[in-house]
Amino acid sequence: MVKITNLAGALALGASTASAQTFKTYTDDNGIEFWQSTFETSVGDGGAQFGLALPAAAQSGFEEEYIGHLVVPKGGDDGTWMGLSHMSGMTGSLLLLSWLDGDEIMTSFRYASGYTQPDIYNGNATLSKISQNINDTHFELTYRCENCWSWDHEGAAGDQIPATTSSAVQIIGWAQATQAPNSPSDADSDIKQHDDDGIFGAAVGSARNSAYTSWVSLATATSAPATATATPTGSTNGTGSAGPTATATPTAAACPSANTMANSTWDYIIVGAGAGGIPLADKLSEDGSSVLLIEKGPASSGRWGGTMRPEWLVGSNLTRFDVPGLDNQIWKDSEGIACEDYSVMAGCVLGGGTAVNAGLWWKANPEDFDYNFPEGWKSSDMQSAVDRTFERIPFTDHPSMDGIIYKPQGYNIVSGALAAAGWENVTADEVPGKKNHTFSRPNHMFSNGERGGPMATYLVSASERKNFQLITNTTVPRVIRDGSHITGVETEAFLDGGMCGEINVTPGTGKVILSAGAFGTPKILFRSGIGPQDQLEIVQKAEGSAMVGSSDWINLPVGHNLDDHTNTDIVITHPNVSFYDFYAAYNNPIKSDAESYLNDRTGILAQSAPNLSVLFWEEILGDDGIVRQMQYTARVEGGHGISSNQSMVISQYLGRGKTSRGRTVINGALDMTVSQVPYLNNEHDISAVAAGIESLKAALSKDPQIKIVFPAANTSTEDFLADYATTTGSRSANHWMGSCKMGPDSGLDNGTSVVDTDTKVYGTDNLFVVDASIFPGMVSTNPSALIVAVAEKASGLIADAKVEGNPNQVSASAPFPLGNSTSPQGTGMPSGTGLPYSTGVSLAPSAISSPSSKCTSDVTITRTRKASSQTARVSTQAVETAARPATSSAHSTFTMPADGFQPSNGTLPSATGTASTATGTAPVASGTAPTASSILPTATGALVEPWGRCGGKGYTGSKQCADGWVCKDFNPYYSQ
Incomplete structure (x- = not known):
């Protein structure tokens, strides 16, 4: 993020x-x-x-x-x-x-x-x-x-x-x-x-x-110690807030009258529907295994029934999460989105970080795996998983559907200086290992002018299977343990419509996977009696008999090894910088910009806020012999007291190779906090940051019109860094990871690892962790794509893992979860998706059909780009059309309707099969905007409406398109 x-x-x-x-x-x-x-x-x-x-x-x-x-x-x-x-x-x-x-x-x-x-x-x-x-x-x-x-x-x-x-x-x-x-x-x-x-x-x-x-x-002694009631100064003391947020204090969510899953079991229960959990759910359900995916927060994307949107999106099937140009709004308004029990920013919505971040999508630098990860997880082991990740979610560096880069001045200015200093212009995802003195346009997971990512791909294919079910608005406080064996999870309604009660895995063979993130997963482990002694004692004091007895505690270094990119900003100005107010666009977008986006998915709102311009990398060799990776992200906005419309903030991220680590802990209120920050805890990390700042200053000096205004011109780098606070508020990049480290050195034997190289929690039979928390160390780039690749890899290991312990609990016939139309809201597919609940059908593997397709008007647009490392030019033009290489596998020829996107009739296609459908009405698309749910199945025999799905893996609907439209194959799963 x-x-x-x-x-x-x-x-x-x-x-x-x-x-x-x-x-x-x-x-x-x-x-x-x-x-x-x-x-x-x-x-x-x-x-x-x-x-x-x-x-x-x-x-x-x-x-x-x-x-x-x-x-x-x-x-x-x-x-x-x-x-x-x-x-x-x-x-x-x-x-x-x-x-x-x-x-x-x-x-x-x-x-x-x-x-x-x-x-x-x-x-x-x-x-x-x-x-x-x-x-x-x-x-x-x-x-x-x-x-x-x-x-x-x-x-x-x-x-x-x-x-x-x-x-x-x-x-x-x-x-x-x-x-x-x-x-x-x-x-x-x-x-x-x-x-x-x-x-x-x-x-x-x-x-x-x-x-x-x-x-x-x-002082006038006018107040007693703070109580629950606050009053004006001069009467009695006020107890109130200096806290900056608009989110209302949540009230306890009502539980359904009955736990409809009390008598159901699942082969896999996955906790957390983010970059780790969603791909896992898709992969593990491919062979017919029953998979339950539990998400704490509400639906985000309109595709899944999300409703958070500004007025100008009302009537479309889009929410604030779907529009790239609105992705920065979380820093302005996090009501109903941010996790309330973490001391740092995190998204508690369907999709997790991939629903709220800037959508940067980086193919892993091979060194990230070779340096950080244990045997079995090196770059050669991970290549196929990385390839599958980018087959499902290709990158784009021209997210507007017309191929135009809007307001490119920031890129031209910074990249021009870098190129003049000898840095190489690359497309980063085409050469992921080139991360030293290289620069690139932002590479995003966006597709079809919308957010895309795991929710638009892995979750879609998973949801088409009757052996998969998604629950939202439901938190998992702990797993249910019988010694080392996990029998299920406890659930509580986080929001209205969520589930309450116990949900069990298949006796003897079922598995629970925690994918709740670098803070959410440790919290569940702590409350399950797994973690350091001091943390378990805090939970025991807070929860009493609700916690597993101390004789069953498993002492592991959960919460240690916490990591994050170390962020250090500088601010520059240049007379050619052109600012765009993305915050104003949330409620009051420029009319033409809103129309371009709604009608054609074009314009600056198809790009990530706040106009991410250029990213660049270099490596710093430290005195300790460790090579440290730097990533720099340049964006057009003010910061650090500089409010000029001609300013840019450049954030330096100290990543792979950094040796500073922190710790996350739980307090008596059962909230997760950072007790030790993972920033600049040693001289070598500090020296690397300083060397990077000096290198950056030297490169920017190639353009005399670039002025560094933060730090001030008379401030040395040493003094600048000495005065720069090392707090989560000032130095976090929100790329948290490492708190449940994976490795061969078991924490049970005074080692540093929480999970083994199969991602199984040490000391347990069938509890696994797959999210950023298992990363042993920081990576080169924003980590979303790497987390998905790790989930791809882990899915095979978990599926093959044999469950040991409690063999007498194995039943001859494992019951399959039955869904029904009376299930409470939040226990089936999101309202409005038109997808079936789980049904009692046989667990046969899904059939493999032809590559996914959509009905499009037969108009082909091919883009090309010059492959060059030549010096980038400085330009003041408002719009630049960038050419693209026709041979790029990640940017293939695509088709779009001749007259732009066609209006939807506001209804979702009927689900195939005989299962009862989720309740609720699908959002109605207006104007010419495509519905984000248009990739859902179409009933067999029906004409496929314009831009509707007409083929692909797991699809059994009609392939006959409406008049004037043809069915085009894009990839094995769906079309962009």
Whole structure:
């Protein structure tokens, strides 16, 4: 996932580093001396200020408090709120919110475990007002904050107590909104999404003052420790939020009246429908085995019944997840999407990260497997899996259906400088091993102008089988264990329509596979009694008898080895950069852009936000003899206090070869947090980042019109990195992996691995893990395609694995799950898909039919591109048509209707077979937009409507197209 800073980093407090801040000593009218920062915010007129006063290091009894001075721009007619985090990020930290209610300044403490509406904090923080002032443009508050450097909210504890060393820095995060809380007079009020944010680091030594003990007497003791009710400053203390998010606090989802699967068993239960789980479900169901795929979140894509969409998509079968140009919206509005129980951003929707990320799709650098993975998983072992992945999901570097690159100036500018510096122009997925001084256009998984990916391919073919079933809105808190043997899973309704109760695997032979991601999978393992002793004790304290007994605990290093790309940004400007406001396009797109996309899947909205321009790579040899891989992602937007429409952010990702690792842990509230960040924990990683920044500066200097504006021109790379916070908010690329490491050295024997080379959890008979958490180390690129390839490989290993243990439980006839039309919502195929529930048919392997096809008008468009490493030119033109090589297997000749996409009648094709169908009505397509569900089966004997499916593996419907249309074969599965 591309992590965006400044406005785009809306949900991650601290995404912007302290670039536009200044510190100096300030003495207020009360005589209190502050070490004060002035920083720019895009809300209101004039800057904001935060001053910090701390007790002298020798003054005991005051370690967990401070005096603060806050000056906030009032914003426009809709008001504002300003939030402070007592650590850098929104999640896992005590938050302090302030806003105006008439002539009163309201304050409120809150706590956010994930990217959702923060809870009212119920710890013992206390705020006492010293003074307040309000004028036409700002409000000012001076206050004493006691018990604010450590916090404990319902068992979720943390702290950032100022160090006593002279060089210590206290990291503070801030966020500001363009709207006041929903009910300004209510200190418990919900808040709207913030619009700007950042962090700053205050020198602790400069903030300490021996006069502190006299200043605290100025505070009016008006508040008791924080409780569940918050009130204005000056009455009693507010417990409220400085958290930036618009997501409502979830209420408990209702369970169905009966568990319709209580008497069913499955050969495979897969937990998590993302880059790992979806391909696994497809592959494992190919031979007729019964497969249940459980997804915690709701449907995302319109193809599967998703409903989250802006107004201009209403009437189509598209949601915000289907349109590439809207993919960055998660950083602005994550309501109902972000996982609420993780301290970092993750997508809890069908598709997981592949539903919400920028769609970058990189064929694995062979070195990623050869360097990181154990025997049996080297590049030669993985080649066939990688090939199958890209057969199912080809890449594209021209996602608009007309083959045009829109607003190409960013690419031309940066690639021009790189080429002048001797870097080579490549198409990255055609030469995946060339990752040193090479640059490429973004390669995406997008297809047909839409998101595509696993949901549009693997999930489609899986859903056509009667032995497959998908459940959404359902969380799995733990697997059900009988010692080392897993008999099934427990389920809880995460959202209305989800399942509750136990679901079992086939006795003796069934298998459970966790594919819930680098945080979700460890959480399930912890709650299942699998992990380090300290984590299991935390769960036991929280859950009591619901947890497996300690005599059955399996001690493995779950949560250790956590990894992520280390992100370091620079910001440049160039007079030819042309900015496009993708955030504005979410609700108010330019009319012609919306029409082009809806009618033809063309234009800039078919490209990924925020105009990803060029990606480039280099390798750095460290003093420790390790080659470290760098990836750079350049995009057209502002960041780090730079809001120019002529700016670009270039993110450096330190990847393969990095040796810094972190850890994820569970707290008493059963939320997953990062206890140790995997960023720059050793001098060799730091040196590599510095060398990469110097190399980048040298390459960009080839174009004298490129100006590096962050860091400032007079800042050395050493000072820049020394001041750059190493927090998840400022350094995460959201490419989390490694927390359930795969390897031959069993954690049961003091080794480092959680799963063996068959992906089976050590100490268990039939529990497997297949997701990014098993990656031993960081890879060269964005990891989505590599995760799918690992799932391709793992599917064969899991299918062949023999289940040992509990042999007496094997039954002569394993019951097959029966579906019926009375199943509760969320237990069958998504509403509106027209696909059947599971039925009691025989488990015969699916027939292999001809390659998948669609009915198209017989108009052929062939694109070519010059294969060249010549210097890229700098251009100011708004649109560039790029030629493409006709011989590229990943970009073959394609067909499209002569008059663009044809209107749909708004109904889905009838499902084949006799199974009862899912309830619900399919979304109706309007205008000339194709329905995203058009790849679903057509009933045998019916005419296939324009752009409908007319063949392919597992297809048994009609191949007769409507008048004027012909059936074209594209690949063995479906057409693009």
